[in-house]
Amino acid sequence: MSDDISDVASDPRLARVLRSSLTRIADGPDGPMREMAREVLAGRTDLRTALREPAYGEHLGAAFGRFWTDFQAMSPDERDRLVKDTRQKLDEFNQ
Template structure:
C-alpha cells in the first residue's frame, strides 16, 4: 500500500483516514466500490490505478455525485465540521 502513504503525503493522520475510508467502502452495499476497496487493501491494485480504471468509473462517479449533492446542502458550519472530522483521530460517537 505504498501509494496510500504517497497519496496521504506521508501524513499519518491522513493515511489513517484514507485506510478507514477504504475499510468503510469494503463494507459498502455497492459491489463495485466494495471490490475496489478490497483490491486496494489487499494490495492487488494501487489506489491510483483503481480510480483511473474504467471498470470503477461509473460507481465512483455516482458516489461522488451523491456526496456533492449532500455537500452542497450543508451550511458553512456543517462543512467545517465535516472537514474537521476527516482529521479527528478520536471521533465522538453519539450515545
C-alpha cells in the same frame, strides 16, 4: 506505512483514515467498490490505477456527486460545522 495508500495520503492520519475506509468498503454491499477496495488492500493494484478504471470511477463519481450536492445545499455555518467535526473525528481516530 510505506505503501500506496501512504503515497496517496502523505499525512499519516489521513492514510490511516483512508485504509480504514477501504476496509469498510471491502466489507460493504457495493460489488464494484467492494472489489476495488479488496484489490487495493491486497496489493494487487494501487489506488491510483484502480480509480482510473471506468467501472470503479463511475461509482466513485456518483458518490462524490451526491456528497457535493448535499455540501452545496448547506449553509456556511453547516459547512463550517462539518469541517470542524471532521477535523475533530480525524484527531480522535488517530489517538
